[in-house]
Amino acid sequence: xxxxxxxxxxxxxxxxxxxxxxxxxxxxxxxxxxxxxxxxxxxxxxxxxxxxxxxxxxxxxxxxxxxxxxxxxxxxxxxxxxxxxxxxxxxxxxxxxxxxxxxxxxxxxx
Amino acid sequence: xxxxxxxxxxxxxxxxxxxxxxxxxxxxxxxxxxxxxxxxxxxxxxxxxxxxxxxxxxxxxxxxxxxxxxxxxxxxxxxxxxxxxxxxxxxxxxxxxxxxxxxxxxxxxxxxxxxxxxxxxxxxxxxxxxxxxxxxxxxxxxxxxxxxxxxxxxxxxxxxxxxxxxxxxxxx
Numbered sequence: 001x002x003x004x005x006x007x008x009x010x011x012x013x014x015x016x017x018x019x020x021x022x023x024x025x026x027x028x029x030x031x032x033x034x035x036x037x038x039x040x041x042x043x044x045x046x047x048x049x050x051x052x053x054x055x056x057x058x059x060x061x062x063x064x065x066x067x068x069x070x071x072x073x074x075x076x077x078x079x080x081x082x083x084x085x086x087x088x089x090x091x092x093x094x095x096x097x098x099x100x101x102x103x104x105x106x107x108x109x110x
Numbered sequence: 111x112x113x114x115x116x117x118x119x120x121x122x123x124x125x126x127x128x129x130x131x132x133x134x135x136x137x138x139x140x141x142x143x144x145x146x147x148x149x150x151x152x153x154x155x156x157x158x159x160x161x162x163x164x165x166x167x168x169x170x171x172x173x174x175x176x177x178x179x180x181x182x183x184x185x186x187x188x189x190x191x192x193x194x195x196x197x198x199x200x201x202x203x204x205x206x207x208x209x210x211x212x213x214x215x216x217x218x219x220x221x222x223x224x225x226x227x228x229x230x231x232x233x234x235x236x237x238x239x240x241x242x243x244x245x246x247x248x249x250x251x252x253x254x255x256x257x258x259x260x261x262x263x264x265x266x267x268x269x270x271x272x273x274x275x276x277x278x279x280x281x282x
Contacts, residue, residue, distance in 0.1 A: 005276055007241055065275070067118030069242025070250065078151075085120020089277035100275050109278045 001054055003095040004062045004106070005088060011104030016060050019099075019106065026054060029063035029091075033084045037076070043083050047090055061095075063088060111231050112222070114264045114271040115279075118238045122277030125162060127190055127235045130272075130279075132166055136188035136230050141168040142180060144197040159192070174200040178224035187229040194218075194236035194264070198257045208249070211256045219263050226267075236261050238273075 002020060006012045013027060026032075029050070036046045054061065065088075067081045092098050098110035115130065117123035131139060141163060147156045163170075168190070173180050177197065181187065191197075202214045209217075226232045240258060265271045265282070272279045 003276065065118060065121075065241075067120050068238040068240065069118075069244065070239050070246065070254075071119070075151075082120045085118070085122070085276075089120075089122045092276040092278055098276060098278060100280070107280070109275055109280050 001058075001091070001095050002060045003088070003091050003098045004060060004101060005065050005098070006101035007068070008064050010101045012062050012064075012101045015099070015101050015104060015106045016062055020058075020060050023058045023060040024054075026050070026059055026061045029061050029088075030066050030084050033087060034080050037080055037083055043086055046083065047087050050087070050091065051094070061091060112226055112264065112268040113231065113233045114261070114268045115233060115235045115274060116238060116261065116265075116271065116282075117274035118241075121238075121274045123235055123237075123274040124159060124192060126272070126274045126277065126279050127192065127233055128163060128166060131188055131190045131231075131233055134188050134231060136186050138184055138187040139166070139168045140181060140187060140189040140229075141170045142177060142189055142191045143170060143172045144174055144177070144191065144193060144200060146174045146196070146200060175204060176221065177218075178221035180225065181228055183228040185230055188231040188233065189225065189229050190233045190235070191225075192235040194234055194260060195239060195257060198260060199253060202253055202256060203249075211252045211259075214256045215259050215263070218260055222264065222267075234264055234268075236264065 004012050004016045033046055067085045072078050095110060097108060099106040100109050115123055115127045145152060145156065147153045171180050198214060198218065201218055202209050271282045273282050
């Protein structure tokens with residue numbers, strides 16, 4: 001699996017489609033995580049589900065980095081960015097390659 | 111010698127910083143905790159960090175401000191300061207008063223220099239809180255300006271600056 005992360009509107013999807021045109025995509029992972037949290041799922045349940053989805057074939061996971069701001073006032077938002085961060089760290093360990101995209105430019109960091 | 115370890119919330123910067131410190135040859139490992147844990151959520155975070163450090167031979171010092179004088183001079187010591195974002199908030203909004211951005215920046219930079227002169231290595235964890243694109247009130251903006259300046263000053267003084275992204279350290 002290849003993990004592509006970066007801020008919003010940085011050209012992550014375009015970067016991934018150019019670099020890995022034949023892969024399967026799991027895009028907007030951060031929103032998937034948010035949805036599962038709202039359904040009452042915890043960190044490890046969500047991670048297990050993601051790992052199950054991508055178990056066959058060559059996958060590219062794309063996610064916004066949402067932890068680079070002031071601590072949110074809303075408790076659900078704080079939970080979301082924490083769970084999202086922890087899940088991304090685990091996925092980065094699983095990944096064969098990790099890219100960080102800024103202004104459309106992808107930097108390979110693993 | 112200063113090392114800056116920088117990253118967003120839940121980016122894996124603490125685990126990275128602890129591994130970094132544990133790989134050094136310094137005999138005395140200090141963990142300088144700057145967070146004032148006043149609510150249950152903060153206390154949970156403190157607990158998580160304590161578990162993360164367990165068995166790594168850290169001497170924990172809790173110091174929410176005035177960090178310059180927290181240790182005796184020892185040549186074989188390494189300090190992990192965690193984290194700058196809390197320290198800046200504590201110094202700026204201190205004991206019911208609000209200190210100016212300029213005063214906060216110069217106080218903290220002086221304290222860092224003093225602390226650095228006492229130990230072989232000072233490892234500072236700081237936080238990327240600058241990229242949510244939201245508009246904040248003047249107090250928060252002042253805080254952001256102070257933290258941004260301090261981060262830049264530390265990076266200038268540091269031998270090494272590392273940004274941690276999804277648990278991976280990238281040298282800057």
